Amino acid sequence: MNYFFALFIFVFGSIIGSFLNVVVLRHNTGKTIGGRSQCFSCGKQLHWYELFPVFSFAFLMGKCSKCKSKISWQYPLVEVITGTVFLLTIANATGPIETFVGLTPEAFASLFIRLISFCFLIAISVYDMKHKIIPDEWVYSFVGLSFVSLFFGPINGAVSSVIMPSVLDLFSGIILAAPFVLLWIISGGKWIGFGDAKLALGIGWFLGMVYGLSAIIIGFWIGAVISLILLGAGKTACSKAIRSLPAYFGLKHVSMKSEIPFAPFLILGLVLVYFFKWDVTGLGTLLAIMP
Secondary structure, eight states: OOHHHHHHHHHHHHHHHHHHHHHHHHTTTTOOSOSOOBOTTTOOBOOGGGOSTTHHHHHTTTBOTTTOOBOOTHHHHHHHHHHHHHHHHHHHHHGGGOSSTTOOHHHHHHHHHHHHHHHHHHHHHHHHHHHSOOOHHHHHHHHHHHHHHTTBOOOBTTBOOBOOOOHHHHTHHHHHHHHHHHHHHHHTTSSSOHHHHHHHHHHHHHHHHHHHHHHHHHHHHHHHHHHHHHHTTTSTTSOHHHHTHHHHTTOSSOOTTOOOOOHHHHHHHHHHHHHHOOOSSOHHHHHHHOO
16 A cells, blocks of 8 residues: 555544544533543643644643643554554455555445444544443444445455345344343343343454354453453552553453453454454354365
């Protein structure tokens, strides 16, 4: 990919990430996404040069220019992650042409759906980590986009086509969401949230049955490892960095009864499978050799 085009995409993605930060922070607060940004500690309205994604955080050394209160690392992290996801998604789609020129209408529509879907997923991850809840309007939007994406084939060399998905992929969302719904019903919502079931529905349709199942399994693996790390975060033998981990999940301390947000792990599993095409179950190979 052309370096200038890649830089443009990353910067554009980081700007979208900055907007996602605003959406996450103002959702359900009574504030609209319009209006000037301000310091949450002293209320100082931010100048234009304090709003550049990533660079402003570095320039201000992570502190408000007026009251010197610390600025959350959420801001640059979300901006960098969004910029990187945009860059990787578009690089996979544009292939050797290196720009948007030459993309077929179907390929452009498929790419647009995927980029908007990732925006919802990033917002869901951050909001779930902060508040342990998945906003319905965001997850249903992702589910709807995922279902539509089923009818677009893979983007190969800037070309895609409208397709009829297989019966297995058509029902993949429902199949993968079913265990989550069952766990939610059995536990009365104590083991897992219903929002995670809605998210699994979208993951199944976004990736299809083979990769959707892999994404959920990887999400469970990552969640198990992180949970074990969080459980040990209060031990004196742990480093300061590990002891501070629970705070990133909105927790003061972690016990076996702690409610740890699960959506970020499922979404990380989706991202890994989407870009690296991991099939940890071997289901894809099995289906390929079946008559």
